[in-house]
Amino acid sequence: MTTIDVDGLAGQMLAAALPMLSKSAMDARAFAEVEFTKIALTIRSIGEQVASGQLTEQQATLLLDMQTHASKNVLLTLEGLALLGAEAAMNAALGAVKTAVNTAVGFALIA
Amino acid sequence: MTEQQSGSFWRSLTAFLILPGTVAFLVPLLLKPDAGSVHGDGLAVLLIGVALLLWCVRDFHVIGRGSLAPWAPPKRLVIVGLYRFSRNPMYVAVLVILAGWALAFRSTTLAIYAACVAIAFHLRVVLNEEPFLARTHGAEWTMYRARVPRWLIPRALLLAALVVSVGCAVRLIGDYDDTLDRGVTAVQQQTELYLMHLRSAPGAPFDRAFHDSVAASLVVLKTRAAALPTYAIVTQQLGNLQAQYSDFRRLDSSMARPFPAAAIGSVESSIAVSVESILKLELALKRGSSPPASTPPPER
Numbered sequence: 001m002t003t004i005d006v007d008g009l010a011g012q013m014l015a016a017a018l019p020m021l022s023k024s025a026m027d028a029r030a031f032a033e034v035e036f037t038k039i040a041l042t043i044r045s046i047g048e049q050v051a052s053g054q055l056t057e058q059q060a061t062l063l064l065d066m067q068t069h070a071s072k073n074v075l076l077t078l079e080g081l082a083l084l085g086a087e088a089a090m091n092a093a094l095g096a097v098k099t100a101v102n103t104a105v106g107f108a109l110i111a
Numbered sequence: 112m113t114e115q116q117s118g119s120f121w122r123s124l125t126a127f128l129i130l131p132g133t134v135a136f137l138v139p140l141l142l143k144p145d146a147g148s149v150h151g152d153g154l155a156v157l158l159i160g161v162a163l164l165l166w167c168v169r170d171f172h173v174i175g176r177g178s179l180a181p182w183a184p185p186k187r188l189v190i191v192g193l194y195r196f197s198r199n200p201m202y203v204a205v206l207v208i209l210a211g212w213a214l215a216f217r218s219t220t221l222a223i224y225a226a227c228v229a230i231a232f233h234l235r236v237v238l239n240e241e242p243f244l245a246r247t248h249g250a251e252w253t254m255y256r257a258r259v260p261r262w263l264i265p266r267a268l269l270l271a272a273l274v275v276s277v278g279c280a281v282r283l284i285g286d287y288d289d290t291l292d293r294g295v296t297a298v299q300q301q302t303e304l305y306l307m308h309l310r311s312a313p314g315a316p317f318d319r320a321f322h323d324s325v326a327a328s329l330v331v332l333k334t335r336a337a338a339l340p341t342y343a344i345v346t347q348q349l350g351n352l353q354a355q356y357s358d359f360r361r362l363d364s365s366m367a368r369p370f371p372a373a374a375i376g377s378v379e380s381s382i383a384v385s386v387e388s389i390l391k392l393e394l395a396l397k398r399g400s401s402p403p404a405s406t407p408p409p410e411r
Contacts, residue, residue: 031391035384042380045373054371062358063374066381069351069358073388076351080284080344080392087283088398094281 012096017089024085028078035074039067131164134228135205139212142220153215160207167193167201188248190255197263198256202232236261285341287396294332295352295393298325299386306379313369322360329353348389355385 046063049055055063170192171185193200209225212218244252305321333349336342359378366374 027395035388038380038384042377046377049371049373049377054373059362059366059374062362063377063381066355066358066378069355070381070384070388073348073351073385076344076348077388077392081395083283083344084395084398087281090281 009097009100012100013093016092016096020088020092021085024081024088028081028085031081032074032078036071039071039074043067131201131205131208135160135164135208138224139209139221142218142224143212143216144218144220149215150217153211153213153217155211156214157208157211160204160209160211163193163204163207164201167204170194171201188244188251188255190259195259198259198261199232199236202236203263206232283341284344285339285396287393287398288335288339288342288345291332291336291345292390292393294328294335295349295386295389298328298332298352299382301325301328302382303379306375309370309375310372313372315370316368317364322356322363325356326353326360329356345389345392348385348392352382352385352389355382 043064046055046060046067050057050060170189174185174187174189174191193204197203206225206229209221209228213221213225241256248255301321302325305318309315329349329352333346333353336346336349339345359382362374362378363370
């Protein structure tokens with residue numbers, strides 16, 4: 001069995017994991033920008049409806065509460081996407097380890 | 112079997128039942144949770160530990176002519192079998208068994224117990240057993256100690272950890288669920304039809320049947336999400352969607368007719384953002400396939 005180069009292995013793991021994290025972050029950012037813009041536009045519209053007398057204060061409160069729940073759902077999706085990004089990064093890093101270990105032992109120890 | 116051999120065998124058996132029997136089986140059985148399923152991966156680890164332990168006990172009895180009990184130690188230094196890789200494979204085997212218990216029941220209590228036992232084993236080996244072996248076996252012990260590590264060969268341990276890690280893909284959140292995807296989409300479709308009707312006929316009265324139908328669908332979907340493994344995020348999202356529909360119900364029932372078009376737009380937008388958030392995550396849970404981009408916001 002050849003010696004496992006710890007520094008080289010760490011570098012391979014990092015190289016495999018970073019693109020996954022980067023891709024996940026870009027995807028989450030694009031999603032958040034679109035959805036938060038929609039929420040901001042709706043909140044502005046609610047304010048205009050109150051000002052023009054189309055909505056009572058109580059009705060506006062209900063509509064704003066709906067926006068709050070919508071914002072929470074956007075944030076929860078971001079949390080989920082972050083978990084998926086971390087998961088993909090970890091699996092990519094472990095995939096790099098698989099290659100390194102199989103090379104070190106000289107046969108396909110890990111299928 | 113001579114009388115001496117028979118006595119030695121019974122001493123070994125008694126010691127096995129009293130010592131590992133108590134530490135590795137009786138106490139975990141008392142500490143294990145009463146409810147909850149037993150996981151097969153933990154049982155597999157536990158059985159590996161039992162096999163390692165029995166191997167060590169056999170070597171102690173056959174090669175060392177003694178037992179694992181302090182009152183009947185081996186007469187010869189045992190350096191065969193698993194003792195070629197670790198000076199204390201019996202303790203390692205017991206810790207593997209305890210790890211198996213903790214894994215089988217996903218129990219923090221059992222994991223803490225295993226950690227406490229590991230510390231106790233280490234202290235006993237360092238403070239008591241190694242000085243005794245040095246006194247009893249002299250040069251033979253010194254040579255053996257120089258050749259074999261106290262616990263496990265670090266490289267073998269590292270490799271084993273890597274093999275276990277790489278063998279199991281990490282899963283931090285549940286898988287895509289087609290029923291939830293379709294269910295949430297159906298609720299949104301039902302809502303769009305209702306809002307389109309309100310737009311075209313702003314004087315249409317409050318429709319209790321629509322709100323009851325959506326509420327019932329969301330209860331079913333949330334119950335399903337709560338039952339799926341590692342689905343807490345989607346379950347919370349469905350709870351937020353329920354709260355939104357509850358607000359919409361109150362708004363719809365209290366709003367004078369004709370229903371203002373701008374208010375319909377605000378309702379539609381907030382529900383659409385929530386549904387898109389849920390579906391975005393659901394599609395991402397397919398893992399590997401590219402989820403579609405969000406619908407762009409309307410022109411300002």
